[in-house]
Structure formats: structure tokens, C-alpha cells
Amino acid sequence: GQQLNQSPQSMFIQEGEDVSMNCTSSSIFNTWLWYKQEPGEGPVLLIALYKAGELTSNGRLTAQFGITRKDSFLNISASIPSDVGIYFCAGPMRSSNTGKLIFGQGTTLQVKP
């Protein structure tokens, strides 16, 4: 079945560093979503991507919809302590037009001040 694989599983970086993470699948997606979940909170939608090759920014965050439609990337520039959290990718379930999503397992980001 459909599956989203995120890497790396976790990252521990120094404040000010840039961060890259990705999400891959053996299936094609027509939408990619990136969420951030802070400790004890619900996920917050960061970026939604709808077109292969699309590059979209939200402040220091930039996400790309891979050309093959089987992957997506999220970059965070000049990380700060409040970037700490779990970052999830998500995509629509195949054969579903009801808005059901599948989620990756998440990349946990820790930032050392």
C-alpha cells in the first residue's frame, strides 16, 4: 500500500544552521503537505504543494514538490530554537477524494542554542 518514508528520523543541529529533510514514496502523489508539531500540540500546516516541480516558501521554510511526484523536500534556513518539533509530510490516500491523508513517521528536529 501507500507509504511515506521520511528521513532523517531525527536531527540535532546548532542554531543558525540550515536544515534539509525529505519524504519519499513508491507511489505518485498529486499533493504534498508539510506539517510541524511542537511538543504537546497538534500539527500545524506549514506548506501545501500542488504541482510537480513547485517550489514554495513560507518565511525561512522552503518546500519542493519533486519532479517524479514521488518525493518532496523541506528546507529550513538559519534555524532558531523555536524550530524545534516534529515535521511530518503527508499526501492524499490513493483512490480517495474525501481528504483522507497518509502521514510520514516524522523528522524530529532539535536545535541547540
Place this chain on the structure above:
Amino acid sequence: DVKVTQSSRYLVKRTGEKVFLECVQDMDHENMFWYRQDPGLGLRLIYFSYDVKMKEKGDIPEGYSVSREKKERFSLILESASTNQTSMYLCASSPMGGRINEQFFGPGTRLTVL
């Protein structure tokens, strides 16, 4: 500012109790979802609803039921709580149409069943 709210942030219940988790959204969204989140297992869909009084089972519906009597409110019911239902419960909503996949989440309810 769009919002999904959940009735409790933390809840402690005893085994066998009936538990109600409430979710309200103010975005006039048609779709609403209930997930549970456990370490190492990610987000798993319990139930979802695409209209008032309509519901569909997700991946792990056993031991749960739902109710959607009004468009803005989606309730998750644990008929007889068990310790293996200790988890973080997340509610989400999304609109119909082009942004159907953009789910907005509530803050979560951390449920402990003793």
C-alpha cells in the same frame, strides 16, 4: 483566525468508563477527522465524517464510535475505555473542493486510562 478546538487538553479516566472527546471547528468545513498518535506508530485515522450524520471508519475504529449531529462538531466516543486507549487524540477538519487535503488540527487531548 481559523480554529479547531478540543474540549480537553488532558483527561484521566478509569477502565470501563464511557469517554466523550469533543471537537469544534469554526471554518465551516465539511470534513472532520479523528486520529490517535502514539510513539513509533505515527498518526492513525480512527474515523472521519464528510457531512452531518455521515461517518466512515478509518484504519483503527475498534473500540470507538463517533457522532456528528452538527456541521461544526465531531465527537469521539470510547464506549468502555481500556488502558490500551491511552494516547494523544487529535481532531482535524478540511474543506471540500480544491483544498480538501489541507487538514487543520486541534491542539490534541492527551487521554490516560487507568
